[in-house]
Amino acid sequence: MRPENYEAKRQPPSNEFELNFGPNHPGIEGNYAFRVKVSGDIVLEGKADAGYLHRGFEKLMENRLWIQNIAITPRICVPDPVPMEVIYCLSVEDLCGQEVPARAQWLRVLQMEMSRFAAYLFYFGGLGSTNGMYTPHYWGMADRDLILDLFEELCGGRVYHIYNIPGGVRRDIPDGWLERVSSTFDYLESRLKDYDDLVFRNQVFIRRTRGIGVLNQQEALELGVTGPNLRACGLPFDVRRDDPYLVYDQLDFDLPTEDAGDNLARALVRRADLFEILRIIRQVIKALPDIDGPIRAPIPNPLAWNVPAGETYQRVESSKGELAWYVVSDGGDKPYRAHVRGPSQTHAVQVLEHLAKGARLEDIAQIMFSLDACPPEVDR
Amino acid sequence: MSKELARWMDDLLQEIDTLKFERKNERRVRVDVDSKSVHSLLELLRGRASFVHLSAISCVDWIDEGQFELVYHIWSYEMNTLVSVHTRISRDSCSYISVYDIFPNCAFYERDIHEMYGMYFEGSPCMDKFILTEWDGPPPMRKDFDSEAWVNEHFDWQDYHPDWLQELETQGGGIAIHPEEQRFSRRNKE
Numbered sequence: 001m002r003p004e005n006y007e008a009k010r011q012p013p014s015n016e017f018e019l020n021f022g023p024n025h026p027g028i029e030g031n032y033a034f035r036v037k038v039s040g041d042i043v044l045e046g047k048a049d050a051g052y053l054h055r056g057f058e059k060l061m062e063n064r065l066w067i068q069n070i071a072i073t074p075r076i077c078v079p080d081p082v083p084m085e086v087i088y089c090l091s092v093e094d095l096c097g098q099e100v101p102a103r104a105q106w107l108r109v110l111q112m113e114m115s116r117f118a119a120y121l122f123y124f125g126g127l128g129s130t131n132g133m134y135t136p137h138y139w140g141m142a143d144r145d146l147i148l149d150l151f152e153e154l155c156g157g158r159v160y161h162i163y164n165i166p167g168g169v170r171r172d173i174p175d176g177w178l179e180r181v182s183s184t185f186d187y188l189e190s191r192l193k194d195y196d197d198l199v200f201r202n203q204v205f206i207r208r209t210r211g212i213g214v215l216n217q218q219e220a221l222e223l224g225v226t227g228p229n230l231r232a233c234g235l236p237f238d239v240r241r242d243d244p245y246l247v248y249d250q251l252d253f254d255l256p257t258e259d260a261g262d263n264l265a266r267a268l269v270r271r272a273d274l275f276e277i278l279r280i281i282r283q284v285i286k287a288l289p290d291i292d293g294p295i296r297a298p299i300p301n302p303l304a305w306n307v308p309a310g311e312t313y314q315r316v317e318s319s320k321g322e323l324a325w326y327v328v329s330d331g332g333d334k335p336y337r338a339h340v341r342g343p344s345q346t347h348a349v350q351v352l353e354h355l356a357k358g359a360r361l362e363d364i365a366q367i368m369f370s371l372d373a374c375p376p377e378v379d380r
Numbered sequence: 381m382s383k384e385l386a387r388w389m390d391d392l393l394q395e396i397d398t399l400k401f402e403r404k405n406e407r408r409v410r411v412d413v414d415s416k417s418v419h420s421l422l423e424l425l426r427g428r429a430s431f432v433h434l435s436a437i438s439c440v441d442w443i444d445e446g447q448f449e450l451v452y453h454i455w456s457y458e459m460n461t462l463v464s465v466h467t468r469i470s471r472d473s474c475s476y477i478s479v480y481d482i483f484p485n486c487a488f489y490e491r492d493i494h495e496m497y498g499m500y501f502e503g504s505p506c507m508d509k510f511i512l513t514e515w516d517g518p519p520p521m522r523k524d525f526d527s528e529a530w531v532n533e534h535f536d537w538q539d540y541h542p543d544w545l546q547e548l549e550t551q552g553g554g555i556a557i558h559p560e561e562q563r564f565s566r567r568n569k570e
Contacts, residue, residue, distance in 0.1 A: 051511040058496075059521055221432050224485030235457075242460050243407055313408070313453055313464055315435070326438040326451065341436035341453075349488050379511055 015039045021364060023052045028368050029079055029126065030375035032348065038361055046356030046364070048349045054379040061338045066092060066166070067302035069335065074160040076340060077377050079122050082115035083318040085164040088338075090245060091327040092166035094312040101294045104168035105246045110284045111151075111163065112246075112316070113277050114181070117188070118147040119319035120270050120277075123372050127267055128199055130365040131208050136199050143191060146184050153177060168296030182285050189278055192271075200271055209263040213355045213367040216261055223354060224346040227321025228273060229371060231257045232265040239317040253280050263370040270372075306333050320344055320372050342377030349378065409463045415476070418467050422452060422482050430458040434483035439493045443523040446471045448499060452479070469499070478504035496521035 022033035031052035037045045057076055061069045073088045074081030086108050093100055125140030148158040153174060155163040163170050199205050215225065220233045230237055236255040240248040256272030258265035299305065309331035315324040321343025328337040348371065355367050399421070400412035413421055425431040435453040442449055445468075452465040469476055478501040479486045490501040491510055498519035500507065509515070518525050 049510075049513070051513050054511050056520065056527070059527060063527075222484045224434055224483075226433075237457055242457070243455075243462070311451075313435075313451075313462065315462075322435065324435055324453070326436065326453070328440055337438075337440045339436070339438040341438075345488050345492075346485050350485060 013039075016044065019361070021368075022049075025365065028348075028373060028375060029122070032373070032375035032378070034352070034356070034364070034368065036356060036361070036364060041361040043356050043359050043361060043364060046353050048352060050349070050375060050378045052379070053376045057380050058338055058340065061335050063334065065303065065333055066305055066307055066335065069338070070165055071160075071162055074162060075376070076380055077318070077320075077342065077374050078159065079374060080115050080119040080319045081160055082111045082164075083316050083323050085162065086112060086246075087314050087316045087323060087325050088327075089164045089166045090314045090316070091312050091325050091338075092307060094314060095307050095310050095327065095329050096166070097308075098167055098297055098299075101168055101297060102247070103172075103288070103291045103293050104295050104297075106284055106288050106291055107169050107173070107295065108164060109246050109248065109251070110181075110281065110288070111154075111161070113280050113284070114147050114150065116319040117185075117274065117277050117281075118144045120274060121147075123270060123319075123369070124195065124199060124267070126369045127263075127366070128205070130369045131205060133199070133202075133205065136195065139191075139195070139198070143188055146188065150177070150181055150184060153180070165296070165299075167299045168294070170296075172295050178285050178288060181281070185278060185281055192274060195271075200268065206264060209267065209366065209370070210260075212263045212363050213266075213359065213370060214260070214262045215351070215355065219354065220261070223351050225321070225351055226343050226346070227317065228269045228319075229266055229321060229347060229351075231255060232269045233261040234259040239315050239322055243315055245314070245316055251280050251283055263366055266370045266372075304333065306331055307335075318343060320374055320377075321347065340377070340380050342374065342380075344373040344375070344377040347371040348373030348375065407461050409461060410466065411463060412466045415467045415469055418450075418452070418465060419477065419479060419482065421465060422454065422479055425454060425456075425463060426482055429456065431456045431463060433457065434479075434485055434489075435462065437486060437489035437493065439497050439499065439521075441471075441497060441521070441523045442468075443471070448474070448497060450476065450493075454483075474498060475500040475502065477502050480504055495519070498522065 016037055016039050019036050019038055020033060021036060022028070023031040033049040033052070035047045035049060036043045057072055060072060064072070070085060070088065073084040076084050121140040121144040125137035128134065128136030151161055152158045154177065155161045155170065215229070215233055217233045217235060220230055220235065225233070226237070234257050236257050238255050241255060253276045256269055256276065258269050307329045309329050311326070311328045313324060313326050315322055317323070323343060324341040326337070326339040326341070327335055330336040351371060352368060352373065356364060359367060398414050398417060402410045404410055411421070431454040433455040435455050438451040438453070440449040440451070447468045448471055450467050450469060453462060454465070455462045476499060478490055480503055487505050490504040491506060491508070493499050494501060494507050495509060495512055496519055512520070517530065520527065
C-alpha cells in the first residue's frame with residue numbers, strides 16, 4: 001500500500017452522538033421521529049422522519065365516492081378535525097357552484113371555533129408537560145372533554161364528528177344546546193384565570209420558554225410559517241380575516257400578536273386567541289336563533305353524484321395555521337385528485353429542523369410542541 | 381391601494397403572450413404557463429408583486445394526456461390574492477427544476493411529489509424518502525398504480541376462523557362477508 005493511495009477511514013468526531021426522539025415521545029401529538037446529532041447537550045443538526053401515520057388518504061379518496069370521503073377527512077388531523085370536514089365541503093360546494101344556507105354557515109363557524117378552543121387546551125397541556133409541569137395537561141384534557149361532550153350531544157361523535165356534509169350540516173341543533181354551549185364556555189372562561197396562574201404567570205414556565213426557539217419575521221416568511229406561529233413573530237395574518245370564508249367577514253374579532261417569536265410568544269398568542277374565540281362564539285350564539293331557514297341545500301342522490309369537472313383551492317384557518325385543499329374533479333363520481341396542504345407540513349419539517357440547529361437538547365421537545373405540529377397532517 | 385395593485389398585476393399578466401390568465405374571483409387568479417417560463421413568472425411575482433408565500437405545490441397525474449400538472453399556489457399578504465400557476469410536464473421525462481432559490485419552503489412539497497409521483501426536482505435540497513421510507517414499489521399516487529392489485533399480488537390472504545367464530549357460525553351467526561363481497565377479494569386468484 002503506497003502512502004499516496006492510503007486514505008484514512010473517516011470517523012465521526014468522538015464528541016458527536018446521535019439520538020432518536022420518537023416515534024413515540026411526549027414532544028408531539030402523534031407518532032413522529034426526530035433524529036438529532038448532539039455534541040454535549042448542543043444539537044448540531046436535526047432530521048425529521050415522518051411516515052408512522054401514513055394511511056394514504058389522498059389515494060383512498062380517489063377511490064371513494066364524494067359522499068364517502070367525508071368520513072376520511074376528519075382523520076387527517078386528530079386534535080382539530082372540524083376544519084378538515086369544512087374545507088372538504090367548501091371544495092365540493094365550490095365545484096358544484098352550490099349555495100350554502102346561512103344557518104349552516106353559522107353552525108360551521110361555531111363548530112370550528114369550538115374545535116379551535118379544544119385544540120388550544122390540548123396544546124397548553126402538551127406544552128406544560130414538556131416543561132415538567134403535568135397539571136396543565138390534566139386540566140387541559142379535562143376541560144377539553146367538556147367541549148367534546150357538546151360535540152357528542154350535537155352529532156354523536158366526540159372526536160370525529162362527520163357533521164358537515166357538502167351543502168350544509170347533517171341535522172339541526174338539539175333543544176337547549178346553545179344554552180349549554182354558552183354555560184360551558186362561561187365556565188371555561190372562568191378557568192382561564194387558573195391557567196394564567198398555573199402557566200402563563202408562572203416564573204418557571206416564563207424563564208424556561210423565553211428566548212428559546214426564536215424565529216424572526218424574515219425566516220418565518222421564507223419558511224412559509226402560518227397561523228399563530230406567524231402571529232407570534234409580529235405579523236398579523238389570519239385566513240379568517242384576510243381571505244374570509246363562511247361568515248367570518250360578518251364577525252368582529254382581533255388578531256393578537258407578539259413580537260418575540262420564541263416559545264413564550266407562541267404560547268401567549270394562543271392564550272390571547274382564546275378570548276377572541278370566546279368573542280366569536282358569543283356572537284354566533286347571539287345571532288343563531290334569529291337565523292331561520294334550512295340547514296342543508298338539496299344535494300343530488302349521493303350514491304350517483306357526479307361533481308362537475310373543475311379545480312378549486314380552498315383555504316381555512318385551523319388551530320395550527322393555514323389549511324388548504326386542492327381538489328380536482330373530472331366530472332366523475334369520485335375526486336380525481338385531492339391534495340391536502342396542512343400547516344404542519346412546514347412547521348414540523350423545515351421550521352423544526354431550522355430551530356433545532358444550535359438549540360439545547362432539553363429544549364427540543366418544547367420547541368416541537370410550541371410549533372403545534374400535527375404528524376397525521378404531514379403523513380396523510 | 382390594493383385594488384390598484386391588483387389592476388396593475390392583471391395588466392402585466394395579460395401582456396405576456398405565452399400565458400393564459402383567468403381571474404376566477406376577487407381573490408383567486410389562475411395562470412396557465414409553459415413549463416419553461418414558470419420560474420421567471422414566479423420570480424417576477426415574488427420580487428415585484430409581493431407574492432412571498434408559497435402555499436403549496438400540487439401535482440395531478442393526467443394519465444390519458446401523458447402529462448403531470450404542477451400547480452404552484454402563491455399568496456400575497458399585501459394584495460390578499462392567491463395566484464395558482466399551472467404548468468404541464470411530460471410524463472416520460474418526469475423531471476423538473478426546483479424553485480428552492482425563489483421559495484425555500486418548497487423543499488417539503490417537492491420531496492413529497494418526488495416520493496408520491498416519482499418526479500425528480502433538480503436543485504431541491506433533499507430528494508430522499510420521507511414518508512414511504514421502506515417502500516420499494518412504484519410511486520403510489522400515480523394513476524396507473526392500483527393499490528388493490530398490488531395487495532393481491534404481494535400479500536397472502538389468511539382465513540380468520542377462530543374457534544369462537546366457528547361456533548357462532550354453526551349457530552347461524554357470525555360475520556357473513558363472502559369472498560366475492562370483500563373489497564380486496566380473491567376472485568382473481570381462484
